Every structure is written in structure tokens, then in C-alpha cells.
Amino acid sequence: MTALTGLRVIEIGTLIAAPFAARLLAEFGAEVIKIESMGSGDPLRKWRKLHEGTSLWWYLQSRNKQSLALNLKSAEGIDIIKQLVESADVLIENLRPGALEKLGLGWDVLHALNPKLTLVRISGYGQTGPYRDRPGFGAIGEAMGGIRYTTGSPDSPPARVGVSLGDSLASMHAVIGALMSVLRVKTGQGDGQIVDVSLVESVFNVMESLVPEYAMLGHVRERTGGALPGIAPSNTYPTQDDAFVVIAGNSDPIFNRLMRAIGRPDLAEREDLRHNDGRAPQSQMLDDAISAWTRSHSIEQVLAELEQAEVPAGRIYSVADIVADPHYQAREMILDTTLPGGAEVKMPGIVPKLSDTPGKVNWQGPQLGQHTDAVLAELGLDAATIERLKAAGVVQ
Template sequence: MSKHNPPRANAQHDTHTTDELVTSQVPADSIGIRPLDGLKVLELGQLIAGPFASKILAEFGADVIKVEPPEGDPLRKWRYIHEDTSVWWAAHARNKRSITIDLRQPEGQNLVRMLAKQADILIENFRPGAMEKWGLGFKELHAVNPKLIMLRVSGYGQTGPYKDRPGFGVIGEAMGGLRYISGEPGRPPVRVGVSIGDTLSGLHGVIGILMALRHREVQNGLGQEIDVALYESVFNMMESLIPEYSKFGVIRQPSGGSMPGIAPTNAYPTLDGKYALIAGNGDSIFKRLMTLIERDDLANDAELGDNIGRAKNAQKLDDAISAWTSQHRLDIVLAKLTEAGVPNGRSYDAADISADPHYRDRNMILQTQLPDGSAIEVPGIVPKLSSTPGQVDRLAPGLGEHTEEILIELGLDDDERKALKDKGIV
């Protein structure tokens, strides 16, 4: 890691010294201790899936070197732009170091081999075959560094008849089954409003990396290849989709705000035109809910004593609950449900999240800064570890900000570094 002390993200609203910024994020007795300290990660991925995986590793101590093409990761230009860079970048690339390398050139490919020789983990999310075309496939890099763990994220995986097809997260969401069941009955499928296929793949990639690290540690000291497909990461979340089809021939359909086969759980209208989310599907919770809405007849109905009976009468229960919620404002409904011990909530938008004291108390909204020094809030870190928590100790890098630093770490002298720059390799 760099020896300088870069600005740290702060969990508070006001301005703090560097020491205060550290203690505002993590317990005082755990500062400087993170579970992945000492690991070096080489990130060749772009946009979301691969970089999301390395972001998590970086938050827990890994030194992530992000290799960008000379024009930069395309995500730098996605959605809302401030000072020529997406504000998304501030969260997506934090804790990383950036080096620009033209992978199309042999000299650039050789630089990656040099970096991979020093790395513990390499993450890439190019179309299958791209790394091999550059002479950077797993077999080639494993020969250079037998301990290297290589995470490969792609649309359809490294094998199979679809492996050469281009695939983005939304395609994985569709093939994985998520898109079909999302939306209101009788209407076209809708997408989840975020890149969930990519981030699920990043999470599966992190799981694979941690398991490969454990295997390397306790078995033979060797790395391995991790093959993560976008559609499989989504499909892994599809719960009973295939078992129900296999056994009963049932094709799960869009269900709006309800969950077919589990009742009562839905979004219910309130007097002020809003919706309360209520999950009354536990046996004892259901009775408390029915008592609250003054429907003792339903609370004491033997057929409704378990989920099987309630699922058969889901519409009847939704009607009863809606009749009660529609008589009260949302805040009253939620307060009464909470008092009765019934799980409840409302749909949060960005403003709701930013203002919520629970988010603030758990450091899930961090204040950091953009390159021009202006303040910005970004999501906090999960999961929460009691002894070795993650933290933000480096702002998202400028394009190629650490190129010189990393080349020096590779042992390249002044002339070698100048030659690479003159040729446009870095």
C-alpha cells in the first residue's frame, strides 16, 4: 500500500481531523486490523461485476490495483457526472489504486504478467477468450504465479454453448429467471432498478475467492480458477422456482407486491395514499396482526392457523388488512404494527435513506469527498465485523493516478517507465 495517509471517509456530517475520521468508523481497539491486510488484488474488470467484488476486498484490507484502459473504466462516465466523473465512482472505486495499461499492446500484456506474478488474486470480467487472446489466461498466469487465484466473471460462464455470447447483468437477470417473475400480473416484466445481476455475481465472486484462499492456505498452497456466470448468480437466488416446476409443473408468475404461497405479506394502502409493507406470515405474528385489526374471527380460524391454510385464503386476508390500513395514515399504521410486534415498513427512496437515523447510527451513510474537495455521501460498509471491520482509507482514484507509483513498485527504472509512457502503453 502507499505510505502516505489519504483522506478517509467519515461517518459523520461535520468535519473531523484524520484521527477522528478513523475512530468514527471502527472501534478504537481495531484500527489498522483488517482480515485481508497483506493481500494484493489485480483488477482487470470494468463497469460493475468484477469491480464490485474487488471493492469489497479493498474495504477489508486488500491492496487493489485497478488496471484501466487509457480511456478509463466506462463507469467513470455513467449516470450523473461531476467534474467529468460519475459520482457513482466515489463509492465504486474507493480504496483502489489506478494504473492505466493498454492491454492490446504486447508491452501492456507483459506489465500485467509482472503484476500478476506479485498478486494473490486477479479479477477479470471480459468475454471468455479475451484473456487467452492476450496471453493472460489462467494457465499462462498460473505458470508464472502458482499461488494466483483468478476470478472470472462473464455472462454465461467459461464453458457451454453460450460462452461466447456477450452478456450484461440485465441479460443474466432475464435468463436467471428474475425478470420473468418481476412486475404486476398481466403486465410486461420489469427490471429491478439497480444492476442486481452484476452485484450478485460480484458477491458470489467474493465467496469463491474466500473459499479459494482458505483452500490455498490449508491444502497445497496453490491458486485456482473461479468461474462465475451472471445468469447463474441470479438463478442461485430463485428459491423454489425449479423444484416447484419439476414436481408440480408450476411456472411461477409475476405477483406484484405479494409472495405466492406465503400469506399474508404485501403492500397495503393507507389513508394518505401511501403503502405499508406488512409481513404477517408467521403463525403467532398472524394472530397478533388479526387481533390488532380487530378480526378475532380470522385469528381464531383453525384453517388459518398455519401458512398452508393462509396461502389458500391470501386474497381474503389481504382484503381484511387493506380495509384496516386504508382507515389510517401510514405513520399511524406503522406505529401500531410495531407496538403489536408485527414486521412492517415502508418503501424508502434516496431521501428517506439519507435522513434515516438508523442508517446513520450504523455508519451506513459515509461522508467523503470528490477530487475537487466537495462533499459527497456514499454507502457504508457491510458486513459488520466486530474485531476486524472494514473501512474506507483511500478516495476513489483519478484515472492512472497511481501509475508511476505502481511501476516503481515493479522495479522499473526511469528509462523503462518513460519508454512505456512515450509509447502510450501506460
């Protein structure tokens, strides 16, 4: 048994935010029924690198899910969703605010069908406020949530992280909210509720002390490259062999050990550098001292000596480094899987690791409508009715 065995989830979402949230639930045993549009299904099926016409990302993002291909413009299609809602615990969607209502699936309808249902709504700006009707993607959430402004070098335009961070942060907030609501229901504390997740707010929520620093001190945090502003020393440093190492020597005892490891006991013993509030204004001097040492050593020498000194440090990994790393392998974070047709491919493992009810991968992302017959049969529809719905263009 996995942690979420018995939890039924309906996903009405495309691309990233809602589907990633549903994937996290599916990996821990939730039964996830993904509603896809007929014809082409979720656009993610064609995003990034493809294998035999299907996105490799799709196989990862939709693992353990059932695909029900449905015509949401038909009354019978909407009726099928209503039947699913009656036995569901969670419905996750990332449509524009108001779109669910236009389908006849507003909260008043869903709550009347199943008072215990939790409705998770992911959108660019949330379900309320003056921007609610604007279209929103994760990239816009990153821009308006504050993280783009602080990312990159001081002499360059704001940069983006190389993945869809805004969407993923929203997905994780969605899962947290969904499980809090489900816990309330399961413990008899109340009915289901709406979990309103904004892409902008999900990014903003991880921006640390950005607001109080501005509100009280007038300080606007700017781009600082690889450094961590106000915390020293913590940066990315070059090595002799043109590699880069991230060193975090920012706690007081670690700073002391780091300075001695790089042959600078004089800095370790300076009274004005004993605590972070004294080191932060002198971060450039400390970075110069550390860089002088790292530049005279290979990446392997740097890592070995800092490990010996118990100083947190790590090389900057490419995906090739990740896949080859023995620690990733020992932690089962690189899984060997098989795609439809027999092709073998490696995929990421499951996070977090639960000791008694760990997650597992049962299958990769399904073909469009692969589970339509099974889901409808479970609702009590006989074979003749299912064939009629197919012929009428209600399901695929």
C-alpha cells in the same frame, strides 16, 4: 488492521460485475490494482450522474483502488501484468470468454507464473457451455436467470429492479468464490484455482424453490405484484395518507398478532388459518382484511401499532428517506466524504459490519492512472524506465 490486509488483487474489468467484486475486497483491506485502458479508462467513469465530468458512481465503485493505466495491446504492457501476477493472490476479470487468452494471459500462463493465484472469471454465461461466447450483461442475466419473469404485476410486462441486480449478485458470488479459493491456498490445502461465475447462474441461484415446484408440480411461478406467492400474508398495503407499507405477517405467531392488531381476532382464531399452508390459498381474503385496516390509518399510525404488536413492517423508502433515517446514520451507512476538488458528498457505508476488523474507506475512486508510477516503482522499475514507458504509450 482490516480483515483482508495483505491480500493483493488485480482487477481487469469494466463497468459493474468485476469492479464491484474488487471494491468489496478493497473495502476490507485488500490491495486492489485496477488495470484501466489508456485514454478514457473504465466506461463507468461517465455513467449516470456526473460531477465535474466524472461519475459519482465511479467514486463509490472504485474507492480504495489503485488505478494503473496500461496499454494491453503492447507486449510491455502484458509483461507488466505478468509481473504483478507473480505476487498477487487474486485476479478478477469480466472480459468475454477467451479474451484473456488472446492477450496471452490464459490460465496456463497465469498458473505457471504463480501457482497460488486465484483467477475469478465473471461472464454472461460462464466459461463453458453452448452460450459461452455470447455477450452478456446483468440485464440478460436477470432475464434468463428467472427473476424478470416473476417481477411486476400480473397484468403488466415483466419488470426490472431499478438497479443492476444481476451484476451485483454475480459480484457477490465472485467474492465468495475468491475467498473460498484463497482460504484453500492459505491453509495449505492446494494451489489457486479458477472461479467461474456466470451472470445468469448468479441470478438463478437466488430463485428459491422455482425448479422443484415446476419439476414436481408443474407449477410456473408468475408475476404477483407486491405479494409473496405461497406465503401469506405478505404484501404491500395502501395507507390513509397515500403511502405504502410492507407487512410480513407470514409466520404463525406473527399472523396471530397481526390479526389482533388490525381488529380481526376472528381470523386469528380460525383453525384453517393457523398455518401457512391454510393461509396461502386464502391470501386475497387476508390481504383485503389488512388493506381495509391500513386504509383507515396513516402510515405513522400503522407502523406504530404494528411495532407495538411486534409485527415486521416498513414503509417503502426513497433515497431521501434512507439518507434521513436515524437508523442508517447510527449504523454508519451514510458516510460524509470529500471528492477531489473539495466537494462534499454522502456515500453508502460498508457492509457487513465486522467487530474486530471492520472495513473502511481510505479514498474515493482515483483519477485515471493516478497510481501508475507507484505501482511500477513497486515492481522495481526506476524513474527513467517509467518515463520511457509513458513516452512509448505503454502506460499513462
